[in-house]
Amino acid sequence: MNLCMIGTGYVGLVSGVCFADLGNKVYCLDKNKEKIKILKSGKSPIYEPGLDELIKKNYSVGRLIFTTDLNKAISKSELIFICVGTPTKKKSQNVDLSFVYNAVKEVAKSTKKRKLIITKSTVPVGTGDELDQILKKLKSNNIDVISNPEFLREGEAIRDFRFPDRIVVGSDKKKYFKVMKKIYQPLLNKGAKFFTTSRRGAELIKYASNAFLATKITFINELANLCEQTNIDIGDIALGMGSDTRIGGRFLRAGPAYGGSCFPKDTKGLVSTGNKFKTDLTIVKSVIKSNENRKKIHTQKIKKILGSCKNKKIAFLGVTFKPNTDDMRDSTSLKMIPHLSKLGAKIKYYDPTGEKNEFKHLKNCIFEKNIKENCKDADLIILHTEWDEFKSIDFKKINKNKRLKIFDLRNLFNVNEMKSRKIEYYSIGRQSFK
Ligand code: UDX
Numbered sequence: 001m002n003l004c005m006i007g008t009g010y011v012g013l014v015s016g017v018c019f020a021d022l023g024n025k026v027y028c029l030d031k032n033k034e035k036i037k038i039l040k041s042g043k044s045p046i047y048e049p050g051l052d053e054l055i056k057k058n059y060s061v062g063r064l065i066f067t068t069d070l071n072k073a074i075s076k077s078e079l080i081f082i083c084v085g086t087p088t089k090k091k092s093q094n095v096d097l098s099f100v101y102n103a104v105k106e107v108a109k110s111t112k113k114r115k116l117i118i119t120k121s122t123v124p125v126g127t128g129d130e131l132d133q134i135l136k137k138l139k140s141n142n143i144d145v146i147s148n149p150e151f152l153r154e155g156e157a158i159r160d161f162r163f164p165d166r167i168v169v170g171s172d173k174k175k176y177f178k179v180m181k182k183i184y185q186p187l188l189n190k191g192a193k194f195f196t197t198s199r200r201g202a203e204l205i206k207y208a209s210n211a212f213l214a215t216k217i218t219f220i221n222e223l224a225n226l227c228e229q230t231n232i233d234i235g236d237i238a239l240g241m242g243s244d245t246r247i248g249g250r251f252l253r254a255g256p257a258y259g260g261s262c263f264p265k266d267t268k269g270l271v272s273t274g275n276k277f278k279t280d281l282t283i284v285k286s287v288i289k290s291n292e293n294r295k296k297i298h299t300q301k302i303k304k305i306l307g308s309c310k311n312k313k314i315a316f317l318g319v320t321f322k323p324n325t326d327d328m329r330d331s332t333s334l335k336m337i338p339h340l341s342k343l344g345a346k347i348k349y350y351d352p353t354g355e356k357n358e359f360k361h362l363k364n365c366i367f368e369k370n371i372k373e374n375c376k377d378a379d380l381i382i383l384h385t386e387w388d389e390f391k392s393i394d395f396k397k398i399n400k401n402k403r404l405k406i407f408d409l410r411n412l413f414n415v416n417e418m419k420s421r422k423i424e425y426y427s428i429g430r431q432s433f434k
Pocket of ligand 1: 150151152153154155210213217250251252253254255256257258259260261262263321322
């Protein structure tokens with residue numbers, strides 16, 4: 001089929017390229033001329049492992065068309081996916097739907113033909129109803145709106161598209177389930193569940209899923225705090241809990257705090273939906289508060305570990321919100337590094353995805369191009385992001401400081417091994433921080 005993805009960000013580009021790889025002809029549409037130019041050169045403007053190869057493969061056989069020409073893309077496509085951003089409004093903390101509204105208005109103005117608009121962007125409950133109103137006002141009676149949320153993790157997005165646990169389609173007109181089942185059939189043949197519900201149901205499933213995952217992570221993070229006061233290993237708790245199939249072992253890894261472009265945005269988005277429909281979502285509110293507060297806990301621990309931070313050399317290994325992405329959105333490092341800089345520490349950082357604009361304005365924070373240069377004269381090494389290349393570092397080899405301390409925010413290393421190597425090692429939920 002001919003599909004159009006409006007928006008070529010993390011969701012639109014990955015979904016478009018993967019749909020093309022399933023044999024569809026996909027028009028990837030974006031207003032950003034620079035982005036389209038990069039895509040036409042066969043490159044991905046975003047860091048997503050494996051995406052460049054898929055773009056080249058499908059672009060070379062004409063299954064992918066990158067364009068800024070909305071009229072052409074819409075006229076050629078039967079299904080139109082809305083994949084534009086839905087950021088959080090700074091002041092109200094509500095979801096900014098302006099890009100979604102504009103995209104739908106432009107589609108309505110560009111055609112009178114029968115089209116199906118599919119919202120893949122994460123949109124609050126009731127957005128489909130609002131889009132119906134917009135279309136009605138524009139006398140666009142031939143365009144319907146359904147919901148098909150995505151569940152792609154950055155860094156694993158291609159795998160998550162190809163092997164989804166479930167495809168969720170929300171529509172109040174059952175006739176649309178057939179065409180959606182058709183485009184996802186190759187994935188259903190490999191075992192993915194095809195789940196249909198109302199349009200509002202699909203909109204809420206997305207927020208509910210992300211908010212629950214954020215809750216699960218925050219739960220284990222708070223238990224990690226308890227473990228530090230009771231000398232229990234949080235890894236044992238995660239295993240002991242996770243072996244219960246009703247709980248499940250995934251997303252029970254204690255860490256710095258959740259970050260990224262989704263959990264922070266979607267937990268706030270769900271609370272604002274609750275407010276709109278006069279329902280107090282107290283658990284999600286407490287998750288947001290707990291996660292935000294957690295970032296301060298780490299700098300307090302660092303002050304305990306170092307005594308004073310003034311003039312101390314601190315080396316960060318990784319600064320992105322998770323490995324296999326260059327995304328810095330809501331990364332814990334964005335709070336920790338400026339705070340430590342204010343306390344007078346001399347900070348270095350290395351990240352496989354390179355130097356970050358977010359830290360360029362800090363006077364005592366520099367980017368080092370490799371692990372050794374970054375760590376060699378540190379007083380404290382902070383393992384912030386669990387990139388594979390950090391997993392076998394021999395700290396004694398790269399740093400001769402007898403009083404070297406390590407703070408492992410991802411529990412990548414083994415407590416006993418560090419003890420036997422006489423390295424002063426701190427981690428999350430595995431030893432006392434009294
Ligand atoms: C998330 C959802 O997983 C995905 O389904 C949705 O479509 C988009 O949002 P993403 O934000 O890309 O994906 O990353 P994810 O792997 O979920 O991690 C989010 C944050 O939680 C990261 O900061 C990660 O470090 C943290 N995390 C994750 C933990 O701290 N512990 C865990 O066990 C898992």
